[in-house]
Amino acid sequence: MTAVPAPPRRPELPDRTGTRPTPALIAGHSALECLLTFVLLFGVTTIVRWVAGPSPISDAVPQIRLQLLIIGGCVGLLLVGLILSRPGRTSGGHINPAISLAM
Template sequence: MNDPTASFTTLRHSAQEFFLTFLLLFGVATIVRWVIGPSAVSDALPGIQLKLLVVGVAVGLLVVALIMSPAGKRSGGHMNPAISFAMWRYGVFPGSAVAPYIVAQLAGSLLGVLAGRGVWGSVAGAPPVAHAALQPAPGWSATGLFLAETLSMGVIVLLVGLFLSIPRLGRFIPYLVGLLIALAIVLLGTSTGGSVNPARQFGPALAAGQYAFLWVYLLAPMLGALLAQPVRDLLLGHRQVVTHRLHGAHIHG
């Protein structure tokens, strides 16, 4: 029999994940609009690598702030279906909450991007911004992109799992996640796009009508999250992951 209290908690936390992912994608759309799109900021930054560095740092800081926000502390601050799935695989997140979290994150992604379009106007939907939708560099096949996104997300989930298993490292997790996201954007932005989050591409791709590699960006990170769990177990044995909350404040010795 379903526990009404648990169901209400899941619903409330899912709503918070919707809000957090909405803010994340609105922020991403805003950052891309001003750093990549036509603006004084973009004109002052010569070369795509410097632009990606600014985008990576800005998005990384945004991720840290959202994880550490009151809503992030309550829901866990996932904002990423692969993270929610991984926390279930790690045994610290209820399986019944995975689907509601993912639905909330994907809905927040789409509405956040649409809000960005509403605020910034048609320039947010036109190239080179294109709703902040990602695409791999020319020459990338779906297979190559799938392997790269799987490996990238697998490394992130593995490191998060390791930090969540060692209480003294718990307080560093928000900064670890922000750093890893920033590095993915800077190092992979001109090759795979550096998504490492199904919600990062879902809303932008739908808003831009860019569906060619969408299935890869949605499924590959989930496989990476699945594969990270046995690797973590191999490295740490029976040491348990302590919490699904990325802010780390609920980790006890």
């Protein structure tokens, strides 16, 4: 009976910097995600309030389909802006603190 050598063990893959993330780094990224989530929720609420609520914008655009189109475009631009911002690039841009903690 011939002995078969065991396959070599793969080393643990490091992150981009070559070091393991510290708890302080994870907490900082999670704080950024909380901030981004707050800005997103505040922004979406404000956009909907301005476009669909009682305001001069909703008086100028009386059709609900056009209002929803404007809301969707503005929210999309807000998301792109948040993800591409410096805090978004630093934290990963998930806009969900639970995802950052899980990773």
